[in-house]
Amino acid sequence: MSIRGKLLDFKQRLSDRHMYSVTLVVIALIASFGIYQYKKGLDYRNAVENTYRRSFTELVNYVEELEVTLAKGILVRDPKQLVHLSSEIFRQAEGAKTNLAQLPISTVELDNTSKFLSQVGDYSYNLSLKYLQDKSISDEEIKQLRELTNYAATLSDSLVKMQDQLYQGTMRFGEIKGLGKVFAKNEVSFAQNISEVEKQFQNYPSLIYDGPFSEHINQMQPKFLEGKNEISQEEALNKAKEFLGDAGANLQFQGEGNGTIQTYHFASSSDNGDINIDITKKGGYVLWMLNSRSVAESKLSIEDAKAKAVEFLNNQGFPNMKESYYEIKSNTALINFAYVQDGVVMYPDLIKVKIALDNGDVIGFESKGYLMSHHERKLQEIKISKEQALKSINNILTVENISLAYIPLESKREVMCYEIKAKMDDKTYLVYVNVTTGNEEDILLLLESPDGVLTI
Helix, strand or coil, X not given: CCHHHHXXXXXXXXXXXXXXXXXXXXXXXXXXXXXXXXXXHHHHHHHHHHHHHHHHHHHXXXXXXXXXHHHHHHHCXXXXXXXXXXXXXXXXXXXXXXXXXXXXXXXXXXXXXXXXXXXXXXXXXXXXXXXXXXXXXXXXXXXXXXXXXXXXXXXXXXXXXXXXXXXXCCEECCEECCCEECCXXXXXXXXXXXXXXXXXXXXXXXXXXXXXXXXXXXXXXXXHHCCCCECCHHHHHHXXXXXXXXXXXXXXXXXXXXXXXXXXXXXXXXXXXXEEEEEECECCCEEEXXXXXXXXXXXXXXXXHHHHHHHHHHHCCCCCEEEEEEEEECCEEEEEEEEEECXXXXXXXEEEEEEECCCCCEEEEECHHHHHHCCCCCCCCXXXXXXXXXXXXXXXXXXXXXXXXXXXXXXXXXXXXXXEEEEECCEEEXXXXXXXXXXXXXXXXXXXXXXXXXXX
């Protein structure tokens, strides 16, 4: 072989060895990366699993405490002690709800379990309020408290059994996104267990009481629409066109709404903006309307806008409406109106009207509060005088005005109150004192600015 041939052969061998080395290095890198990713996945899985374990342990602890505190609540009769226990029950129930929400249960329906945890704290709180008002607890309320205690015991037992499975390694928390299943053949998932817990609450009773989680709130029906006849789609379209005038000429049917108030939905579109409107199937009333047209300038004052809105409401068959709060934004004024009966403002009977400040057109309307609540009321008996009501509020307030109003509580129950407008440190407050009991039902801060009058 020539010298040139020997050189080429040596180069070829060197190249083959180089490629072999490179291949080995690449394989080693891939293997190392795979091992790293696998270890990283395991670390992540363990971290998530530990987080779930921590939340689940907290859930078990809160529910066990809840069972014990409820059992005490059945026996206690001292008002101060019951108030203390009710605050503990509320704290424990909220803690249980918080930790339950942090567990991997997105595929499991826990409506009744969650409802139990929401209602148990709220219910005990309302019982403590009755004690503070020197009202006795009825036999039915004691029975309901016993039932809540039994459900807490059932939930506690089930969760403790799940915790035992967790400690024994026979239960894990299911799949972690991107890492597949994390339990073996002899293990069961958390989702399977917790779905069994939910089945134990299938017969959970309906609780009717004076609180925001009471069952009656979901069962409420619109008072104003009671006894009204159902109208057809064509009749609803005519109602919508009548409400909108010329702006409703091109409305088209879009579908039906099946909420608490069932409706027909219509819409139109033009270069001047889109219009959407819902007409109630019962009675044919406008539930809401929105015109999205642009309002480029503001020519009218807020007083002009209020006058336009009042005129509109009168023409639409809503008399005796008094404006309360309003907000000015983007050259429009959104004004709240409440019905007035015998000089008493009915805040639950709420209608909102949106006025364009360029020409006074009504470009927004919403009447759900009015349709849900409006009826001619037999006014509650006034047992507390104005003078007594004024003495019951904090004496550091400077009273500006006092009037009568119905207000809705969290439970949706209405109470008649003295509405006392008062000031302190350049801030304006509305204090509501019950005309029957003298209890201070609510306090609102009145926010007054060039852009509106709102309450918080």
